[in-house]
Amino acid sequence: MPANARNWTAVWRRNYLAWRKVALASLLGNLADPMTNLLGLGFGLGLIVGSVNGTSYIDFLVGGMVATSAMTSASFETIYATFARMHTQRTWEAMLCTQLTLGDILLGEVAWAASKAVLAGSGITIVAAGLGYAAWPSMLYALPAIALTGFVFASLAMVIVSLAPSYDYFVFYQTLILTPMVFLCGAVFPITQLPAAFQLVAALLPLEHSIELIRPAMLGRPAASVGTHIGALCIYAVAPFLLSVALLLRRLMR
Amino acid sequence: MSSVAIDLAAVDKSYRGKVVVNGLTFTVAAGECFGLLGPNGAGKSTIVRMVLGMVPPDAGKITVLGKQVPAHARLARAGVGVVPQFDNLENEFTVRENLAVFGRYFSMSAREIEAVIPSLLEFARLESKADARVAELSGGMKRRLVLARALINDPQLLVMDEPTTGLDPHARHLIWERLRSLLARGKTILLTTHFMEEAERLCDRLCVLEEGRKIAEGEPHTLINEQIGCDVMEIYGGNPHESIELIRPYAQRIEQSGETIFCYAPDLEPVRKQLRGRAGLRLLERPPNLEDVFLRLTGREIEI
Numbered sequence: 125m126p127a128n129a130r131n132w133t134a135v136w137r138r139n140y141l142a143w144r145k146v147a148l149a150s151l152l153g154n155l156a157d158p159m160t161n162l163l164g165l166g167f168g169l170g171l172i173v174g175s176v177n178g179t180s181y182i183d184f185l186v187g188g189m190v191a192t193s194a195m196t197s198a199s200f201e202t203i204y205a206t207f208a209r210m211h212t213q214r215t216w217e218a219m220l221c222t223q224l225t226l227g228d229i230l231l232g233e234v235a236w237a238a239s240k241a242v243l244a245g246s247g248i249t250i251v252a253a254g255l256g257y258a259a260w261p262s263m264l265y266a267l268p269a270i271a272l273t274g275f276v277f278a279s280l281a282m283v284i285v286s287l288a289p290s291y292d293y294f295v296f297y298q299t300l301i302l303t304p305m306v307f308l309c310g311a312v313f314p315i316t317q318l319p320a321a322f323q324l325v326a327a328l329l330p331l332e333h334s335i336e337l338i339r340p341a342m343l344g345r346p347a348a349s350v351g352t353h354i355g356a357l358c359i360y361a362v363a364p365f366l367l368s369v370a371l372l373l374r375r376l377m378r
Numbered sequence: 379m380s381s382v383a384i385d386l387a388a389v390d391k392s393y394r395g396k397v398v399v400n401g402l403t404f405t406v407a408a409g410e411c412f413g414l415l416g417p418n419g420a421g422k423s424t425i426v427r428m429v430l431g432m433v434p435p436d437a438g439k440i441t442v443l444g445k446q447v448p449a450h451a452r453l454a455r456a457g458v459g460v461v462p463q464f465d466n467l468e469n470e471f472t473v474r475e476n477l478a479v480f481g482r483y484f485s486m487s488a489r490e491i492e493a494v495i496p497s498l499l500e501f502a503r504l505e506s507k508a509d510a511r512v513a514e515l516s517g518g519m520k521r522r523l524v525l526a527r528a529l530i531n532d533p534q535l536l537v538m539d540e541p542t543t544g545l546d547p548h549a550r551h552l553i554w555e556r557l558r559s560l561l562a563r564g565k566t567i568l569l570t571t572h573f574m575e576e577a578e579r580l581c582d583r584l585c586v587l588e589e590g591r592k593i594a595e596g597e598p599h600t601l602i603n604e605q606i607g608c609d610v611m612e613i614y615g616g617n618p619h620e621s622i623e624l625i626r627p628y629a630q631r632i633e634q635s636g637e638t639i640f641c642y643a644p645d646l647e648p649v650r651k652q653l654r655g656r657a658g659l660r661l662l663e664r665p666p667n668l669e670d671v672f673l674r675l676t677g678r679e680i681e682i
Contacts, residue, residue: 130485131485134479134483137482138479141471141475142470142471145470213469214462214464214466215466217466221455222480222483222484223452223456376432377434378433378434
């Protein structure tokens, strides 16, 4: 468990310093993929689709892409960069010789991955707003939801990190969990298009709750059941985090 | 301050049914350099990880700087500096950044860190490399940086796992010299090594390990005198069986390891006479060292 309330900041600052050295390339990499999806699908598919739920398709898509980019950037930061720091770079090994506990390290890593999610999500929001596809100022309400989404997917990915023997296993998480979630949770089309059973599954998935908070903010509409969505995301942030601490204690400290 | 830095009492550790540390007991006094000497697989790294509280022992009691480990390992580590077996520096960071980042892991303030960095750079002889990236440093410089990094919290106790493995002789001697200066400042050192020379030069006392068990403990020179106590001749080449038969009457003890024969005798002159003129033999006479102690105790040479 974290030793105190501020030890984790030392881990976060270490990652920030490393990121600062490659910031430009990292930003481009983080934004290029969701921007391509947003503009490609938005303009291309948007022409055929016409309007969705009383708005243009590209306006509808913005919220989904912002949530998805927060999900992917937090997930990828954790399964690739964090795993490297635990495994090949031996960064954690050095940290564990200091006053940091494993809990401090994990909290710092998760907070860092969530920060990268905020960076990616807000980057797309700003570009979308600049192009006139996101509502000002209500899109500001999306920021805390983006941060929470980052924490959720960093925690979930940390469980995968604590179980995976090598990098080869992460592709399964990506293709079997993350990508299906994009389509099940209404990122690119409304979930009302899905069969009823799939809609029930979607209601249990974290990305669905993120999108339900972020999309209305982007469209300038009031969001429904805000408390439920925030509550569900908080559970998805905390429970996997605790599980990953337990799993990594078993993996690293024996 | 207690005069005992580390105390291990009857410590056991197994992994998946394989015994790695077996009933190990030793005490490291404050201010001494204590060596754990043994081949790879003797359990040295596991002992180090247990002392640091990263691995719980199956049985036994470990006390480090007066704190129970692993229960109070974090408290104990406040006074411990660690030099790991493999460099885990931040390769993309500069020398100075490596030290600063590590200081923050000890909750040191920016001002405290700034205050100690110059003396650490000086200690590691890295003043001119302060703003160089770690990736640009030589192996010896990296090792000295790891050592400087271990000192950032001004520890009383340094725990070093194979501090000079992989270094060239020049770099190794520089590390030894730095370690002696730390001992002169009153620091306590626990180090693991499979280098007999390192153990002999640096350690006040050492514990010889084989397969997780202590097979000898004491001052290097006492161990050498007690276990060997006479000169040694190494014999290479020729037919080992023939050579052994020739010298057997004049030797106190003979060990064979690979193609080398080790002949121990108070007087080596008759041995030399026996072998004189025999083709293909190379002879080396030398004083006994820890290698001989290890060979005597285990029946084999230390394997790296």
